[in-house]
Amino acid sequence: MSPPQQDADPRAEDSYSDSDSASDILNTANDEGWEDVEPEEDSQPVVGLFSADVYPDVRVMLKETRERYNFDLVKVQKEFDLDFLGTIKLVNYIRSEVQKGNKSPDVSSKSVFDDDSYLKPVLDDDALLYNLEDLADDSAEEGNNEKTTDKRVAELEEELELLRGQFANYRLAVQTSMSEQLQATDDSVPAKPVATKSEAATRIEDADEGYFTSYSTNTIHETMLKDAIRTDAYRDFIYDNKGLFKGKVVMDVGCGTGILSMFCARAGAKMVIAVDNSNIIQKARENVYKNGFADVIQCVRGKIEEVTLPVPQVDIIVSEWMGYGLLYEAMLDSVLWARDHYLAPGGLMVPSHTTLRIAPYVDSDFVDSHVTFWKSVYGFDMSSMLTNIYDEAIVTGAKPENVVADSAVFLPLPLHTITVEELTFLKNFEVTLKEDIDGLDGWNIWFDTFFMPSPTSKFNDNAIPSDMKKEGFVAFTTGPFETETHWQQCVLLADHSERKPVPLKKGQVIKGSIAYKKKEEGSRALDIEVKWNIDGVEERKQSWSLQ
Missing domain, CATH: 3.40.50.150 (Vaccinia Virus protein VP39)
Structure with missing residues (x-):
């Protein structure tokens, strides 16, 4: 699920006043599939009650509000027997509370919002206020399913005429209310203290x-x-x-x-x-x-x-949910939360297992293009660009010849049982070189994914996707020995800026440990640390960030 690595957009997409939400307005000419909706030609897009989402008409917005926020505007309107102006107050009350950050406004009593100040629109040109007849339509339809079509049409026409008259009164009331409120200065209202956030939280x-x-x-x-x-x-x-x-x-x-x-x-x-x-x-x-x-x-x-x-x-x-290096993005945290709160006993996770693998990496051409390159760029020394260059994990595709030992599984993830706490870890690994090398350029990390048909299916933590597919199971790898995926692999370049790489021989054993840790609490970025020891010839420790 990994997005291209890019600068984060600082705008909150759920901000109630986000002007960019206008770009999400759905083209009503293409709304053939909106469930249970046959919009009239003059239907207007309407902003949601609890978010900045824009819907093609009032009915769609009301349906989404019931399903997503468990709030039924028509039901509240009926419970309090609200007339047109009462419904206006209710809508503006809810919008004003949401703007304050309260997405669970109190509607336990009509007195909560029975104030003329709520006649003033919270949103400019609020299409919901101009289409309240749709609420009347929905309310009437629920209680009159057995009436004939002709009688229903007559009732709606009468209601529409009544609403038009009420709306004319509403316009006058709004103008009066706005004139009164504009007379008050901003200084007359004490400012509410704003809760400060830590720099890290922000x-x-x-x-x-x-x-x-x-x-x-x-x-x-x-x-x-x-x-x-x-x-x-x-x-x-x-x-x-x-x-x-x-x-x-x-x-x-x-x-x-x-x-x-x-x-x-x-x-x-x-x-x-x-x-x-x-x-x-x-x-x-x-x-x-x-x-x-x-x-x-x-x-x-x-x-x-x-x-x-x-x-x-x-x-x-x-x-x-899989990200670069498998756990970048921390989306698995949310999937496991969903599992713990919603999955029925004996329910199935799809996919059911993943495994993280590590292997020693050698690619002098890549090192030259990524590191040595900066020492002479069109004849200029740009070695200042090398500062911290070894601190970043690089998402790239390796070739089979770049992997000089059989990979080792360092973390199996059984999705039915693993916990969020286990996603921060320190694990040991051991690999044996398959050939002589001039020096270790770094480490290559990838993951394999498996789809088992039952939460009780037997699974070998060292399973190979190609072998599992031969047995009739669905699986895939993001490693360098099969077709490349959009995840590619994570390359962790060893820092040789102060020490030259040590030549190594076929058969030498590298023992080490690898740690994954979120950059900070709540972060989607990762810090990765690898320690390794090569038969007493070389002992190193290095950290990288994936962000």
Whole structure:
């Protein structure tokens, strides 16, 4: 699931006032698949009550608000028997509370929002206030399903005329309210103290927002979908095991475009809950509708740790969570949270296992192009660029000849049982050189992924994907000996700036340890440390960052 390494977008995509949300407005001319919606020609896009998401019309927004935020505006309107102006106050009250950061506003009593100050619109040109007749439509439809069509149309026409009259009164009330409030100066209202955040917390929050923003564009999803090794593996496992999915409830964590969700729906799943906190969820929803799966797949926007799901538990969790070096991005943390809170006993994780591998790396050409290059650039000494050059883990594709020993598994991850705490670790490894080398240039790290059909399936931690496929299982590797994937591998270059590499012989054993640790609490970046000892010839320790 790794996005291209790029600068994080500092804008919060869930900011209530984010002007960029306008770019997510769906083209109503293409809304053929919106479930249960037949928008009129004059329908207007409307901003959500609890987010900056823009919906093609009020009905779609209300449906999403019920599913994602468990808030039914029409129900509240009916419970308090609100007239037109009362509904105006309710809407503006909710919007004002959300702007303050309160996404669970108190609606236990009508008195909470029964104040003329809430007649003033919170949003300029709030389309919801101009389309409140749609609420009346929904409310009336729920209680009059048995009435004839002609009678229903007559009722709606009467309601519309009433609403038009009420709206004229509303315009006058708003103008009066605004005039009164504009007379008060800003200094008359004491400023509320703003809670300060630590620099680290702010940095992590910005990076987190940038992470989800990076998944809102087509480019990364195109890259992932065109990675046939990755996408074919998920498709093949799901289609080859339709018996596991038929009639089951599936959750797709980090659904992206919705491709895995649609695989599951086509395989016979009874319900698929597709969850993503990126704006890509809007396109996923369209993809679902256009491919005829609106009655099976429900798209939910938000972090899995925060959203409300329509079911208490699921039978299967499917997710493509893997990042560079496997654990970059820390998305697995969220998948394991979903497992612990929603997966039914005996439920299935897809994929079910991954393993991390390490091998000694030799590539003088790459070292020359990446390091030596800076010593003479068009005849100029740019060696200042070498500062900290050995501190970064490099995502690149290695060739088989660059790996000079059989790789060693240093961390098996059984997805049904592994915990978040185990993702920070220090593990030992041992490899034996298969050939003579002039010196060790560094280390190469990759991961293998396996799809077992049962949480109780026997699995060998040293399993090789090519061997597993011969036995009829679905598996793939991101290593250098098979077709390259978009993950490539992580190369950790050894720092030889102060000491020359030591020549080594075939058969020499390298013993070492490798540690993975988040750069800081809540961060999606990784710090990797490797210690190694070569038969007493060389003993080293070095750290790299993957960010």
